[in-house]
Amino acid sequence: MSYxxxxxxxxxxxxxxxxxxxxxxxxxxxxxPYYQPSKSDFPKYLFFLVCAILVFxxxxxxxxxxxxxxxxxxPITATTAPPVIEPVASSTALETPxxxxxxxxxxxxxxxxxxxxxxxxxxxxSFREGDKIDSQWTLVAIGVESFSISAGQxxxxxRYR
Numbered sequence: 001m002s003y004x005x006x007x008x009x010x011x012x013x014x015x016x017x018x019x020x021x022x023x024x025x026x027x028x029x030x031x032x033p034y035y036q037p038s039k040s041d042f043p044k045y046l047f048f049l050v051c052a053i054l055v056f057x058x059x060x061x062x063x064x065x066x067x068x069x070x071x072x073x074x075p076i077t078a079t080t081a082p083p084v085i086e087p088v089a090s091s092t093a094l095e096t097p098x099x100x101x102x103x104x105x106x107x108x109x110x111x112x113x114x115x116x117x118x119x120x121x122x123x124x125x126s127f128r129e130g131d132k133i134d135s136q137w138t139l140v141a142i143g144v145e146s147f148s149i150s151a152g153q154x155x156x157x158x159r160y161r
Contacts, residue, residue, distance in 0.1 A: 098136050098137070098152070100137070100156055100158070101133050101137050101149070103122040103123060104123055105121070106124075108121060108160055110142060110144050114129075116128065116129075118142040120142055120147055127139045129141055136152075137149045137151045138150055140155065145159060146159045147160070
């Protein structure tokens with residue numbers, strides 16, 4: 001039995017040497033086991049400081065670009081008369097062939113021959129068969145590798161690439 005008493009006394013001494021906690025600390029209504037220690041606001045302030053430095057640096061660089069010296073322009077002399085452009089007769093305008101429109105093709109969608117879902121994407125717009133590309137040219141057909149446009153009696157087939 002003395003071995004058991006000695007072990008209990010030793011355990012009690014060990015507990016007293018450690019940081020003893022009172023039972024009331026755990027059992028009282030003031031103790032919140034879910035208490036989270038407050039986080040530091042340092043990362044938030046650091047992020048704000050970096051953003052402010054970037055904005056300020058961008059502003060300095062941008063204002064420096066604006067203030068670059070402008071090249072001097074020589075004054076225009078009015079000694080030469082502007083060329084006179086004569087209006088072209090309407091009969092000659094009908095006889096000259098129209099130039100194909102300047103299209104910047106960004107893509108196309110071909111579902112099937114003659115499908116209403118076929119699309120041509122050009123100049124930031126979407127065209128279907130029968131749509132006017134400009135005042136003269138009309139989109140006639142959309143194919144797998146090319147599309148056809150027409151203006152009056154003239155018809156052109158243009159490849160996508």
